[in-house]
Every structure is written in C-alpha cells, then in structure tokens.
Amino acid sequence: MPSVDQVTYLHVEYSVPIIVLSVFIACLASYTSLSMNERIVYNSFFHRYIWLGLASITMGFGIWSMHFIGMSAAMLPVDMSFNVPLTILSVVPAILATFVAFSLSSTANNSSKLIVFAGIFMGLGISSMHYIGMRAMISEANYAYHFGYFILSVLIAIIASFISLFIFLKLQRYMSNFIVKSITSLLMGVTISSMHYTGMFAIRYYVDEEMELVHAHAHHVSIKAIILGVTIGIFIVLLFSILSGLLDRYVEYRLNYFDALTKRPNRRQFERLIESSTYNSGLAILHIHDLNKWNGKYGYYFGDKIICYIEELCAKLIPHNVKFFRLEGNRFAFFSMSNEDLEKLIIELNHLTTILSSPVTIDDQTIKVETAIALAVNEKKMTSKQLYENAVAVLTHYSIRFDNEIITYDSEKHKQTFANHLVNEIEDALLEKHLYLVYQPKVFLKSRRVAGLEALLRWNHPLYGELSPSVFIPILEASDKMFDVTDWIIEEVSKQIAIWQQEDRNLPVAINIPGSYVTSPRLMGSLINNVEKYKISPLLIELEITETSAVDNIEGAIQSVQAFRNVGFTVTLDDFGTGVSSLSYLKRIPVNTLKIDKSFIDGVPESQKDGEIIKAIIALGSSLHLSIVIEGVEREEQVEYLSSINELPIIQGYYYAKPMNIYVLEEWLYKFQNGEIVIKH
Template sequence: MFSFPDVNQVIFLEGHYSIPIVILSLLIACLASFTALSMHERMKSNSFFPRYVWLTLASLCMGFGIWSMHFIGMCAYMLPIKMEYNKLLTMLSVLPAMIASFLAFYTSSLPKQSMKTYSISGIMMGLGISSMHYIGMKAMMMDAEYVYHFGYFILSIFIAITVSFASLYIFGRLHVYMVNFFYKCMAAILMGSAIASMHYTGMHAVKYYIASTVNIDEKHFHQMNMTFFSTVVAAGIIMMLISAIISSIMDRYVDYRLNYFDALTKLPNRRQFEKTLKINSFSKRLAILHLHEMEKWNSMYGYSFGDKVIQYISLLCERLKPIGVELYRIEGNRIVFIGNKESWKELLVELRNISTILSNPIAINEQLVIVKTAIAISEFCEKNNGKTMYDQALAVLSHPSTVYEHTIIAFDPAVHFQSVEYQVLQDIDAAMAENDLYIVYQPKIAVCNEKMVGVEALLRWNHPIYGFLSPGIFIPELEKNGKMMDVTDWVVNEVCKQIIAWKEAGMEMQVSVNIPGPYVTSSRLLSVLKQSIQYYGIKPELLELEMTETSAVSNIEGAIQSVEKFRSCGFSVALDDFGTGVSSLSYLKRLPVTTLKIDKSFVDGVPESQKDSEIMKAIISLGHSLELNIVIEGVESKEQVDFLTSISGCEMIQGYYYAKPMKAEDLEGWVRCKEVEMQNV
C-alpha cells in the first residue's frame, strides 16, 4: 500500500483536474453539511418529531454528502486510462460515513458538552470521512496500479479529524446563533471544507503507475465516464436539501399549531390570546362566552360527549361571527370574541342569536341537551387596555348576580368591581384561616447545570364565590386598604413552616418572598422576620426578600437603610422587576441588594430582536460587574434559554419553560422527576 515500485520498471501517470467539477464537488459537500446541520439544529430544539428522526436524517444526509463529494471529485480527476467501479464496494463505502456522522452528531448533541465530547465527535467524523474515501478508492477498477504516499495519507486523516472537530465545536458552542443564516452557512462551509480537504489531500497521496512496457497516449486524457452518475448524485443532494427545508418548515408549523391553537376546536388558544392582549394599540371590544356546568355533561356521558358539545358550539360561533371578529378558546368552557369598532354592533346581534340557539336543546350523540351559557361583554374606553378588558369580563362572570341562563351582561364598574373589592376585604382574614389563600412555588434553575437552586413563593386565592382570583385583582386592593402587611406576615410564617418541612425531607433550599412597597421600610417587618426564623429555627439565608424597583425608588433613603438591616441579619435581598422603574442605574449602586431579577418584558423579545438581546446582555453584564446574583424571569422558550445560557454572568432562570408555579407537594414530585431525568442523561 505504501511501498513504491522500482522507478525503472514502471511509468507514473500524471492526471489533472476539471476545475468546474472540483467546484461542484465542494458545493455538494457544503450543501450536505448545511442540510445536516439544519436537521441537527432541529434535533436539539423542542421539535414535534422525535430527536432520533432528525438525528437519522442528519446522518443520512451527511453520509450521502461525503459519499457524493468523493465520487464527484473522482470524476474531476482525468487520467489516460480506462476506469470503472466495483458497484457493491461503491455502495458499501457510504456506510462508514453515515455511521460516523450518526455517532458524531449524537455525541455532540448530549446535554453536557466538554472538550472531550467534541474531540470524540471530531475523531469519529474524521475517521468516517477518511474510511469512506479510502474504501471508495478501493472500489476503483482500472488498467493501472496505485500506491499511497504515507505522509500525505496520514495528513489527509489528520485534516479530516481536525476540521471536523473545529466545525462541530463551533456549531456546538455557537448553537444559539445557528438560527442566523450567515453563521449556519459559515459552519457548513467549514464542515464542507473538512470533507473536500481530506479528499483532495488523499488524492494527492495516491500515485498511479503502469508497467513500462505498456504504451499509452499521454496526449489523450480519458475523463472518467461518470457524467450521468455525478448528475444523479448532485440532483439527489439538492432534493435532500429541499426535503430538509420543507420538513423543517413543516416541523415549525406543527410546533406553532400545537403551541398556539386548541387541538379540539382548532381555534387560537390562550397563549395566542394573551399575545393579542399585549398589543399596545389594542382598541377592540371583547366578549367571553362561558359554558356553564360542563362538568355535569362530562360526568354523565363521558369526556368525548363534552368534547362534541364544545365542538358544536365552537362551530356555531365560527359560522355566525361577523367578518373581522377573532375567536379564541381560552379555557375548557370559555370562548372569547374580539371585534373592532366596525364589527361590534353586528357581533352583538350574533351573540344574541347564539344565546337564542343554545337556549333550545341541541342534539349530541342522539341526546338532547341544553347547555346553559352567559356572555360577558367588556367595551373599549380611553383608559382600557386588553388586559383590563379581560379582567372586566372575568369580573362579570365571577359576580354573584350573574345568572347562567343564556344572558348577555355588559361590564358595569359600579356593580362588578365595587362588589369584588368589598368582598376581597371582607374575606381575606377567613381566606388565611381556612387556606383559601395559599402559596405556590416556582423553581429557579441554575444555568450551569439546570438544577433547582431555589424557589419564589407566590400568592394564590381560591375564593369560595369568585373562584380563582388573579393576584392582579386582589393584591392591589389589599395594598390600597392596608391589608397586605398582614398577608405578608402570614406568607412569611407559611414559608418558614414549608422550609422546615422541606429540610426534614432533604430538600433544603432558599425561598424568595415578595414584600409590598411600604412594608419594606417598616420596622414591623424586621421584627416579624426575626421572630419567625427564631421560632422555626431556620437560617436567615434561606429567606430572600424581594422588593420591587419602583417601591425602592419611591423611598430610596428608607429602602437603603432597611436593606442594610436585612443584610446585617443574614437575609438576602433581591431587587425585583429591574428595569421597569425609573432612575435604575443611579440608585442600583446605592442599594446593597444581593440579587438582581430582570423583568420578563426584557426577555420576551430575545433572541429574535437584536436590540432586546443587546439590552439583555448589557443588564446582565452590569449586574455581574456589581457582583450581584442574576435571575432572569419569565423565560418561556428553548430559544430564550439557549440565548441566555450563552451570556457570561447569567446565573439563574425562572419561567414556564422549566416549570410553572406549583403547590409544595407538586414541587416535591417535580424535583424527584427532575432528579431521575438528570440521572438518565
């Protein structure tokens, strides 16, 4: 293989390359790499299809690309001899490239990456490229012999491994940026270069020769007759690229449908509804159709029957709604209508028609049923926004005077909100005593290892009349009427009890408690905190006090003194909703807080918005330079997590991507599942 013959007995053949075909081979390698990296990217994201589907497709594409590049590159080399290929060996030569690609992509996609895993991936990919090349060379059948130059032979393998490692390392480390077409192209060109570099170095290593007694026409160079073969291979790669793009688009579309549309009715779901409400220029009207006693139909006839009731009503709403009116299914038994000024009068007419139709029996599975409904209406006024209008409609539905007998009720602030405010103040003491008021806990996840490092305690209220009240409704009322301090004392006591319970169960962790603005500077708070930790015998560092930026700025001198006292007693202090207040930078350096919590409003736009992304980087860098712990709130997507984990100084993430707020017992189950999941990785 490496032994050169006697130069006096042989004639070494010299060939040359067809430049256009060389360029084609390089393009094929880059196209295959781009396609494989795109599929690999889908595998690492939250795709609808299983990750092994994308892993297999990426491996097939990469292996086929390496194989295609080799034989197209061979077509580019012209020798004055006849050459053919052993078909079986030619077909088998693609297997090492595909297997090596599979192993390399699998290794590089593992959750925990290190230089070792990238090195292993690069070695496997490089050996796969080299094996495919030299098996392909072995498949040649011609009227000449060949021998390899040992140095160039080793160099070709070294190049394949080195450039494969570099491309996989860059792709892995800069994965968050691979949504950017330019960066992905650069990675694909680098990987394609690994394939091409190895091939043409390997070709330079081989020397062809014939016996000196054989006569050949040195002027008659025979280009390998594989034009049809190379055309088919090139067409196959292009088709694979198109298929990958289409499958990626389909996958993203499926993800979009699953995330933003209700599977039963095909209507936009609550997530899309909430995005609509956030539009600053929201100037529409809103109505909620509430289906009453749906649980009765589910228990009597089964959930499939209840599903058909909902489908019937959603189709009825779609059929009767005017043009320009949007429908959303936000809960199991609630459908929202959003209309503009022009369509509102027509919508009111159709809502009456819907109520009239539903007041009569409807046939479901040959059963006649009457579904009781109520429709709450909230109309636009100058001070309203989408969220306010939604809260107003909910106040109508939760009001004791609302009758679910196919009624249509418009929000009246004199009736609905005053009643809610009065009832909240009347019932808060009973809610604390009877556990209608309760606490849920949302995990904080460490960026470095995805382990839970603490939780935030959040208030919830299951009111006996109004049902689950939004904190945005009852907390402002309690603060306005001076009851929030009592509730905070109750929260501190409940959290301390829970810390002890978790400690006994082997789950010692820090819990953050939100402190209302005026209470931060009250001497009563410090007294309550000291009494609580002394009574329960817990360490003060297990409690973190969260104060909002706005409340701190409103009384900055008092806030500074209070925070210093909290810190001297061993409590951690977090500045919540950072960036939403005023004069943030001028006061941040004066507040001796331990933690900076970056508000969700800064997260929503990343990484799609370059401006939002740069602002996020700047805030994290600022906090890190001040030696503060950094917590990012409201993280909801894989793309946001990938972007944040790529930023130096980002330490903790909190949001629905990892977990929603849970009751204590649910959190314990979640932690156990998380531990099992981490062990299985």
C-alpha cells in the first residue's frame, strides 16, 4: 500500500438509503431462494435441478445486485464507471457457487462435513463475485486492499454462508411458516451484506499527491447505473419468484385436481363442486363392474385400457356443457347444469349403454364390459350433495345389476332405510330361519378326498328375496350385529359337527370370523361353550381370519391366534396376498393354513404372472409347514395347472361343488365318496 507521503488517500462516505436498499435486495433474494429450495423437498413433479437452478440464479443475481447497489452507495470525489463485460461476468461465480452449495446442502441431511464444504464453496463464490466486481470498477482513483480486512471479508462470507445453510437445513420443516422464513431471509441478507461492506471497508482509495480534486464530497457514480442495477436486480428476483410460484401452483393443481390416467377433473374437484351451492339439474355416476377381475386376469395396464376406452366414448358422446369427472378407479360422474343439458345427457347415456352392451376388443382380447349408470334428477331443488347421495344409494342398493342400463333414483325403492330394515329384522331372521348356512367342500388336490367344509352365511329375506352376502354382511358389521350372528353360526356348526361325530364322520368346518371379533374375549368364550356343550373336538373347528383384521391389531391378533391354537382350534389366514403386509406379519401370526384369494386363480393358467404368484405362495407356505387352500377353482385347466406345480394344496370352488344346504351336501358327500360325482369340465 503506497506511503501517505506519496499519495492522497480519499475519504469515503456512504448513502444510508442506498445501503438499506442493497440489504433489502439481499433479503428479498434470500427469501425467494428459500421458497424455491422448499419445493426441492416437497415437489417431485419437476426435477430437483430445475428448482436448484432457479434458486441459484435468483440468489446469485440478488447478491450481484446488492453488490453493485452497495458500491453505488460509496461517495467519492472522483469520477467512477464500470467495465460492462467484466461486470456481467462477475455474476457467474455467485450463481455457480450458490448452485453447488444448494445441491450439496439439499442432500447433506445431517452431514456436517458436507454443510461445511457447501458453506466454504458458497462463501468463496460470493467473495469472487465481489472482488471481480471491484475489478470491473473504472475510476480516476487507484485503490489497494487492507490485507486484514480482505481476509476478514472472505471469512465473513464463508461463515455467513455456512450459518445460512445450517439454519435452512435445521429449520427446513418450519420453512413453510412465513415468520420463520422471513427471519431466516433477514439473517441471510444481513450477513451477506456484512461481507460486502467489510470488503468495501478493506479498500483504500488514493490519488497522486499532485492531482486536484474538483468534486469534493460528490457521488460521481451515474444515477442511471443505480437505477439500472436496482431495476435489474428486483426484476430478476421478482421474475423468478413469480415464475416459481406459478409453476408450483400449476403443478399442485394438476397433481391434486386432475386424474393422471384420463386427464379428467378428479374427485377433489368433484367434492368442491358438490360442496358449493351451485344448482345442478341432475347427476349421473357410471360404475364399471369387476374391474379388479380384468386387472387380475390381464394386468393393470389392461384395466387402464378399459378405463381409457370408456373415457373416450364419454368424451365423444357427452354434451360439452356437462361437467365430466373421474371419481375413482371404476367410476365417472356427469353433472348437468340445466334441464336442457340433462335431457341431452340422458339421450347420450342411453347411446353409451347401447355401445357398451356389445363386446369390445382390447389388446386382442374380446371382452364384455359390464356397467351400471345411476341417475339422480333434481326435482325438488336439492343440493348437489343430496344428488350425489341419491346416486350412490342406487349403486349400493341390493337390487343393483350391472347390465349396462341407466337406473334412476327412486325415493321409495332406494331410500337409505333399507339398511335399517335389515338391522332391525336380524333377530327375527335368526328365529324364523331366514338366515341359514350353506357348506362348500374343500378337496385334497392329490388324493381327491374331502378335506373339510366352509360354512357360509345366506339370507332369504321374505320381502327382498335372496340377499347377497356382499350386501347384508357389511350392514351387519357396521351395526355391531355381526358378533351375535357369528355366535349363532358357531352354534349351528357345532350342532352339525356333533351329528357327524355320532356317525363316525370327522369333517372339519371353517367359520369366517369378522374383523375386530378376532381379538374379543367373547369369541373364545363362545367357542369353548359350544365345544363343551356339544362334546366335539376343537380340531374340527377352523377359524378363518382375514389379513386386514389381523393387521389392524397385530399384537392382539398374535395373542388371540396363539390362544385358539392352545385350545386346539385351527386358524387360517384368509384372502392371503390381497393385503399390503402379508409377508411382514406372516412369521409373527401362528396360523395353520394360508388361503390364496380367488383373484389369483382367475387368470390361471393363461396369466403367467398369476401362476408365478401362486407358485411363490405355495413354496412359501410349504417352507413354513403351513397348509395351503386355493379358493375359486372353477375349471379343469386350473386343476391341471395346480397339479403340475404341486400336489399338496387343497382346492375349493365350483369345479367340485357350489355352496350347498345340508341336505344337498349330504347327497353330494355320498356320491363323491362313492365316485358317482361327474365333474363338468
């Protein structure tokens, strides 16, 4: 640094408003970059490097703008200007350093070494930007650096970067809070500005001793440069802030409010509509029946093709003024806003059902798509929510048939008191024998001997006729009546086993145990009371529990199953393979038998995937010394396939017999044991 005797050192004054403006720019850039870094964590629609790039550009330009605005705050009695190419180049280290720092810190988690390295890199980048920018300054005065303050400014940049990144990572879960993010941004902006002004303080401006200073205490950086710097800085920061906000809202809107497969408005948009007070003249819901059957037989890609086929038909036929939604996997909804639109909708829905009544070829497979369309007409100025409830009442009614027809809501027929009627009549149904049991045989695959039976509940209602178990069992479960019915089933089965025991016939019978009853002490009491009352062996009663009921209370299920095993009952895990936790819980629940769900055998032997799954489950069961029951076996080809892979399983299904009442069962057992049963291939 030159001697005081040789040169004249210049006194530097600063404009406070411009300093405040520079700090504000740094804070604004910090806030925007933090917002973008949030989206790296919470948004997976765009690649993380897009958000990293936007955050780095915003932060880099913000620091760059702060730097040159801060330089403009310096008031010197000499003329000053900037080398434009070098000025523009100075922004590059800031952007690159910020990008690398954000990249490292976003993957650092709790790695202190990575955070330190990221802080060092970002601090050096900011320092490089600062001193390259200083190099771009053209002035009548010369300048030199005070070494101590120069080193201090670099250290401040590194420490400030490290602290900012550390705070961001540690408080990342709170960054959605405006106050936390604002305080963090303020801290980052102030620390970054501190580095800049420390670097400015390290500079010593001087001129030759002979030079006459004409502009005493004047600020000779052009005001145009200040305006340009502020404009560029704020414009770029706000531009990327707005752009990122728009992108974020667009992504959120597309992901949350549109179906990914059909690109139609989804259930969320539908629910927003039905919660509004907008008048709708009518609502129709199209339900695709047995979609899981096609998924299981040909794969989910095939099921998607069915959905897309129906969506394309609807798009062509449905009037443009009718709102069209995909509610869930197998349902579409149509809202008409006026009576005229409703009339057009009904006409086109009839056209649609006519088309769907004919077979269609999808991926070289000719299939018959079965649907039902529930129609609710707004005749009494009902709300959209009421219309929806009426349409759902049609689809959940016991009388529903999937014959590709339109079923209009009838308040007398479809009113929700149907469920109440069943619940109120359950006791009479037990006394009057409207509830009864049927039995379906289970047969050893290898020896073709009867392995046992499964008792299944049926209801012959005096008014509604033969009710499907899929209709009345959920109603009884929801009303807590299923415990009473299960106790009745246990007693009826125990009576029948006692009769067979007296005839020297030991036929094990499986009983389905509903959900939470598995862990109820009442169940054990009912079982033991009936075993003692009818003097039967516990080994002849098999308890079938579903995986879902076990997983809902895994610890309770383990204790209950072990208790059943200790008494002598056998336990089967029903519908194995349809849940999400089978393998993880199988080793913990001490069951005797695995029962493979019907959905896996439906596609065999045509579906190689289903075949491999069955092989794997049989191999798993064998390795764990568990019996295997395969339900839903209906065809000779399925039996031959199962025989080819393993002869140990037990099979159950229409191939041998449908569920039968006790009288038909006795006749079937006699004929089967004497070889008189002819299997229909």
